[in-house]
Amino acid sequence: MKSPDSSGEQEIYSEFLEQEKVSNDGMELYFTFGIIADVQYADKADSYNFTRTRKRYYRQSLHLLQSAIEEWNKEAKVPSFVLQLGDVIDGINVQLQASDVSLQRVLNEVGKSKAAFHHVWGNHEFYNFSRNYLTSSQLNSKHLEDQQDSVSKTRHKCVSDDSDSEEYYAYHFCPFESFRFLMVDCYDLSIIGRKPSSKKYQDSMKILKEKNPNTDLNSPEGLLENQFVQFNGGFSKEQLEWVNGVLTFSDENHEKVVIFGHLPIHPDSTDTVCLAWNYAEMLSLLQSHTCAVCYIAGHDHDGGYCLDSHGIHHITLQGIIETPSGRHAFGTVQVYEGSMILKGRGSVSNRVMHYRKQ
Numbered sequence: 001m002k003s004p005d006s007s008g009e010q011e012i013y014s015e016f017l018e019q020e021k022v023s024n025d026g027m028e029l030y031f032t033f034g035i036i037a038d039v040q041y042a043d044k045a046d047s048y049n050f051t052r053t054r055k056r057y058y059r060q061s062l063h064l065l066q067s068a069i070e071e072w073n074k075e076a077k078v079p080s081f082v083l084q085l086g087d088v089i090d091g092i093n094v095q096l097q098a099s100d101v102s103l104q105r106v107l108n109e110v111g112k113s114k115a116a117f118h119h120v121w122g123n124h125e126f127y128n129f130s131r132n133y134l135t136s137s138q139l140n141s142k143h144l145e146d147q148q149d150s151v152s153k154t155r156h157k158c159v160s161d162d163s164d165s166e167e168y169y170a171y172h173f174c175p176f177e178s179f180r181f182l183m184v185d186c187y188d189l190s191i192i193g194r195k196p197s198s199k200k201y202q203d204s205m206k207i208l209k210e211k212n213p214n215t216d217l218n219s220p221e222g223l224l225e226n227q228f229v230q231f232n233g234g235f236s237k238e239q240l241e242w243v244n245g246v247l248t249f250s251d252e253n254h255e256k257v258v259i260f261g262h263l264p265i266h267p268d269s270t271d272t273v274c275l276a277w278n279y280a281e282m283l284s285l286l287q288s289h290t291c292a293v294c295y296i297a298g299h300d301h302d303g304g305y306c307l308d309s310h311g312i313h314h315i316t317l318q319g320i321i322e323t324p325s326g327r328h329a330f331g332t333v334q335v336y337e338g339s340m341i342l343k344g345r346g347s348v349s350n351r352v353m354h355y356r357k358q
């Protein structure tokens with residue numbers, strides 16, 4: 001169940017204002033970063049989602065991306081980077097035979113940003129492109145990972161040029177001393193984006209069919225764990241081990257870590273149909289490392305938030321694609337010594353995210 005955005009909002013906002021006052025009174029702003037999710041651009045008339053409950057504004061989405069970038073470029077402290085949380089173009093582009101042209105339009109806008117973009121891959125990336133294509137495209141932002149960092153060199157598997165690669169697209173970077181950002185691949189185990197001949201595809205199909213007896217594997221009808229649908233995915237054992245290695249390093253070095261991926265991992269931060277298949281494994285892993293400050297995702301266009309039992313903040317960002325003209329959905333996160341403050345725009349709420357005790 002999702003926490004309603006309005007619950008305790010006033011209290012959070014008062015705390016936010018108080019925090020702003022503190023920052024004005026001399027707390028040093030270390031750096032800021034932008035967040036945006038589910039642009040899902042297509043040159044197509046507005047229409048509805050699969051369940052016909054939400055309108056999708058396919059052309060408007062490019063303008064909203066453009067205006068978010070303009071806003072970030074104008075900020076007094078320009079964001080050091082932007083986390084683009086996946087689904088940057090919509091799967092409908094395949095039918096329109098417009099995947100490349102739509103991606104290029106999006107990348108032309110991204111090119112106007114003063115801040116570098118870290119691109120997550122969501123289900124719509126895999127509807128449009130193969131992993132090989134994505135690996136060699138401008139949506140592969142792995143070149144922005146730490147090159148010098150000793151933790152990067154240990155147990156670090158990531159996408160390679162190998163056409164039969166079963167590796168995952170995940171990396172981390174340290175933009176400011178003692179702060180680390182860790183991108184995870186929520187479609188590492190999946191039947192979208194993996195070649196049918198690959199072991200990961202076959203293992204994923206087995207998991208999906210065991211959990212979902214429906215003929216339409218995209219349908220959650222009657223499921224006990226309704227995240228087991230084709231448009232979701234999960235984390236392999238080796239990715240979980242790699243994440244554990246990075247977070248162990250961060251714990252030992254007293255770093256604060258922001259983890260981000262396309263799919264939410266806490267049931268109170270999203271409609272459960274949008275969760276990663278084995279979200280519970282990633283969640284308990286993060287909870288076992290006190291360095292983990294927050295987990296940021298997209299995918300559920302309604303957005304959501306919760307503070308979990310271990311003090312980790314879970315933000316599911318509202319999707320640009322379901323944001324009409326005159327509204328917005330993006331944010332800037334300000335990073336201080338003792339907390340991070342999300343300054344939301346439009347449907348994205350302000351949040352104060354205190355760090356856990358280490």
Ligand SMILES: Nc1ccn([C@@H]2O[C@H](COP(=O)(O)OP(=O)(O)OC[C@H](O)CO)[C@@H](O)[C@H]2O)c(=O)n1
Pocket residue numbers: 049050051087091123124216218219220231274299300301302
């Ligand atoms: N019950 C369903 C739901 C969806 N589909 C099909 O699955 C594909 C993905 O759905 P879509 O809503 O486009 O996925 P998004 O990533 O945009 O959104 C995720 C959450 O729904 C947002 O809240 C698509 O091909 C659908 O037609 C389905 O068959 N059955």
